[in-house]
Amino acid sequence: MDNGTVFKPNDRYPLHKEEFRLYYTSASTDRQTIDVYVEDNFGQTAKFSFEFNSQRDEEKEKPNGDKK
Template structure:
């Protein structure tokens, strides 16, 4: 009878160890599953531009104030600018930096900045500024100036 009790006790102990290991395994597997955890780092943005003059004379410089407004905040987002002039001639630059080359991509160091457009022609001028982020979101801004000569 004692031998039967010892066998029962050993079997019960093995069952207890098995259930403990099974419970721990299920708990660890469910804790390490990352499929349900989603971290958003791609936030669309808006671009606000202060009003600019409608007319510009040859040699005149126009200040363009731009603010990028994020819909969320991911600290590693980078913003870029490119521009293309399709009517007239002029130069576009960031503060005192060298003028931008059309269709080249430039990184923007801040989300609030000023661009300076200088007319180098006596005809109407039009150009587009494209602002994009490191996730492929883009905004287009079109500027049109009439000649005031």
């Protein structure tokens, strides 16, 4: 997070501000999906899903090996 907190999977972390920045660094070359759940003080939950492709996957998808 923007304050240097490193998150562990499936744990809860309180947010002390309305806005926060989440940094993600993948150690994998596979396509990944991350689900982030945000819960308010009233127990209402919102789910946000993010999908990432590795650079190798993106290169495979470009026709004729075009690496722009």
